C-alpha cells in the first residue's frame with residue numbers, strides 16, 4: 001500500500017514521493033498468482049481458438065466465458081458475500097491486462113466483468129444480487145450494459161428510451177433502441193437505461209427472455225470482430241418493478257460512475273495489448289532481412305522499438321499508480337455498512353480525472369504502438385495473415401468507447417475546475433504562486449547526484465505551466481471556459497503528460513535500488529526517452545493553450561515562461577534509445 005492518501009487531481013499541485021506510488025513491482029504473491037492464472041487461461045484455452053473467435057464463433061466465446069468463471073476470473077470485483085473474490089483494483093487491472101492476448105475475447109470479458117457486472121454490484125439490492133450475481137460471476141449468464149442509443153452516444157443523458165409504470169404498478173414498460181451493445185447477442189442480463197415518464201433517467205436489470213426485448217443483427221465491425229455488438233430493441237418490454245436498479249432519476253450516477261471503472265480498466269487492458277503488439281514487432285524485426293541484414297539493426301526501426309518500450313513503461317506506471325491510489329482509498333472504508341457501495345463509488349469517483357487520463361493516455365500509447373508495429377512489418381503489416389494487421393484494426397475502438405477521447409479530455413479540466421470552484425483543490429492560490437515563479441528570473445539547477453533529479457525538477461516545472469495556463473484560462477473566460485474546447489483539450493494534454501511522466505519517474509526512482517545494473521540502465525533509458533517525448537507533447541500543448549488564451553505582451557511572457565518550464569536536458573538521448581532497442585531486440589519483448 002502507498003503511504004499517502006491522495007485526493008483526485010491533487011498530483012497537479014503537490015509533490016509526490018516515490019513511496020507514494022504503487023508499482024507493478026509491488027504486486028503480492030496473490031496478485032501475481034491471479035495474473036499467472038489469467039495468462040495461462042488465455043494461452044492454453046483462448047489463444048489456440050483465436051481464429052475461430054475472430055470469425056465470430058460466439059458459442060465458443062460463451063463456452064470460454066464459462067471456463068473463465070470456473071477459474072474465478074469473473075468474480076474478482078464481486079463481493080465475498082455473494083461468492084465473489086472481492087480483490088483489489090490492482091488485481092483486477094492485472095487480470096484485464098493479461099487478457100489482452102485474447103483479442104476479441106478480452107472485449108467480451110471486459111464488458112461482462114466491468115460495465116456488465118458492476119452496476120449490479122454497486123447499486124443492486126440484496127434480492128437483485130441474490131437473483132443474478134451468482135449466475136454472472138460463474139459465467140452461467142453473460143452481462144451487457146446498454147447506455148448508447150442511435151441518437152445519443154456521448155450525450156448519454158439525451159437518451160430517448162422510455163419506461164412507463166404499468167396500470168397495475170407491477171412492471172415498467174420499456175420502449176426504445178440501444179445501439180452498439182457489446183455482448184448484445186450473447187447476454188442473458190442487460191443493464192438498460194431509460195427515462196421514466198420521459199424525464200427521470202433510470203437504470204433497469206432486464207433479462208434476455210423478457211417479453212418485448214429483441215436483439216438486432218450483429219454489426220460488421222472494423223476490429224474486435226469476434227466480440228458481439230448488436231442493437232437491443234425494446235418494444236413494450238415488461239420489466240418487473242423489482243428490477244429497477246438504484247433510484248428513480250439517479251441512473252446517471254450508475255452510468256457515469258461505472259464508466260470511471262471502465263476507463264481505468266481499459267487503461268490496463270490496452271497496456272497489455274501494447275505489450276503483445278510490441279513483442280510481435282520486435283520478433284519480426286529480428287527475422288526480416290533487408291539489404292542483407294535484419295531490419296532490427298537499422299536505427300529507424302530501433303528508434304520505434306525504443307519509443308514503444310518507453311511509452312509502455314509510462315502507461316504501466318500510470319495504470320498501477322492509479323490502482324494503488326484507488327485501492328488505498330477504498331481500504332479506508334468501513335465494510336459492512338449500509339452505504340458501503342455508495343462510499344465505495346465516491347472513492348472511485350474521487351479519481352475520475354486520473355481514470356480519464358488512464359483511458360486517453362494508454363489508448364493513445366496503444367495507437368502509436370500498433371502503428372509502429374505495422375510499419376515495422378512493411379507491406380506484410382497490411383496483410384491479414386499477419387497479426388499486426390489485426391492489432392491495428394482492433395486498437396481503433398479504444399479511442400471511441402468508454403467516452404471518446406475528446407469527451408474524456410474535456411472531462412479532465414472540467415472536473416478540475418469544478419473542484420477548484422468548490423474549494424476542494426486550491427487551484428487559484430497555486431496558480432497565483434505559479435504566476436509569481438513565471439516572473440522570477442531563473443531556476444535552481446537540479447542536483448545531478450540524485451537519481452532522476454532533472455526529471456523531477458521538470459515535473460515540478462510542468463505543474464507550474466499547467467497552473468499558469470489553467471489559471472489564465474479561468475481568469476480570461478470565467479464561466480464560459482467550458483465553451484472553449486480547444487483550450488480545454490490543450491490543458492488536458494498538459495495534465496495527461498504530467499501524470500504520465502511523473503508516474504514513470506517515481507516508479508523508476510522507487511525500483512532502481514533493487515535492480516541489476518543492466519536493468520538500472522534500461523529503466524533510466526526508458527525514463528529519459530519517455531520524459532523527452534512526453535515533454536515535447538506537453539510543451540506543444542502548453543504553447544497551443546497560450547496562443548489560444550492570450551495575445552500581445554502577455555502571450556510573449558507566457559511563451560517565455562513555457563520555454564523555461566518545459567526545458568529538459570535530455571543529453572544522451574540517442575544512446576538511451578539505442579540501449580533500450582538493443583535490450584528489447586535481445587529479449588524479443590517489452591522489457592519491464
Ligand SMILES: Cc1cc2nc3c(=O)[nH]c(=O)nc-3n(C[C@H](O)[C@H](O)[C@H](O)COP(=O)(O)OP(=O)(O)OC[C@H]3O[C@@H](n4cnc5c(N)ncnc54)[C@H](O)[C@@H]3O)c2cc1C
Pocket residue numbers: 111145146147148151152153154155179180181182183221229397400401402403404405406407410485
Ligand atoms: C464496437 C462498439 C462497442 C460498444 N459497446 C457499447 C456498450 O457495450 N454499451 C454502450 O452503451 N455503448 C457501447 N458503444 C457505444 C460507444 O460508447 C459510443 O459509440 C461512444 O460513446 C460515442 O458515441 P457516438 O458513437 O454516438 O458518437 P457521438 O457522440 O456522435 O460523437 C461523434 C464525434 O463527436 C464528438 N463529440 C460528441 N459530443 C461532443 C462534445 N460535447 N464535445 C466535443 N466533441 C464531441 C465525439 O468525440 C466524436 O468524435 C460501443 C461502440 C462500439 C463501436
